[in-house]
Amino acid sequence: SKKKGKAEQVINEEGLKLQEQILTILSSMNDRIYKNREDFTKELTAILDKNGIKLQTAIIKAILNALSEREETADICTDSKGRPEPDPELRDYENVPLKEDIMKYFEREVMPYVPDALIDENKTRIGYEIPFTRHFYVYEELRPLEIIDKEINDLEKEIQQLLKEITE
Numbered sequence: 001s002k003k004k005g006k007a008e009q010v011i012n013e014e015g016l017k018l019q020e021q022i023l024t025i026l027s028s029m030n031d032r033i034y035k036n037r038e039d040f041t042k043e044l045t046a047i048l049d050k051n052g053i054k055l056q057t058a059i060i061k062a063i064l065n066a067l068s069e070r071e072e073t074a075d076i077c078t079d080s081k082g083r084p085e086p087d088p089e090l091r092d093y094e095n096v097p098l099k100e101d102i103m104k105y106f107e108r109e110v111m112p113y114v115p116d117a118l119i120d121e122n123k124t125r126i127g128y129e130i131p132f133t134r135h136f137y138v139y140e141e142l143r144p145l146e147i148i149d150k151e152i153n154d155l156e157k158e159i160q161q162l163l164k165e166i167t168e
Helices: 005-027 038-051 057-067 102-109 134-137 143-167
Strands: none
Touching: 005 038, 005 057, 038 057
16 A cells, blocks of 8 residues: 555555455365366355455455466366466467468477467567577687686785785
8 A cells, every 4th residue: 555654554454354354254165176267256256245245356366366276177267258268387489480371380380289279369470580699609718717816816916915005
């Protein structure tokens, strides 16, 4: 909260009270493992409504993120339009040759190995990648340790000499 003084304290106390109520409600729910996000959300909101608690969507999403974990056998999560949501843990990208059709490449190189993969068209970019380091980097041999050690010792002697001049 950006409020100061007593107003901030009241808001913090209300927030802590709400957190305690949510934790109590969550601990009273059965220990059933939900493999469908919509089923869990419906049951959670029903219990919250029954207890007279109305939560913002952001708080419900935070609860879902805190209590959820990835499960291979669970139902696929979908958005409000019924489209499958991508799993951010499985996100990957491919560099497709510029002159090749993206969909043909995708069907040939990706689909046989990940049949439920999808392309996020919003993140598709077309262009060249020029790895400057690979093409222009010239390796320089490192100086021997003895030379570096000697330079450090010489600098220490010079610093000692300068300090001696200042203190005299």
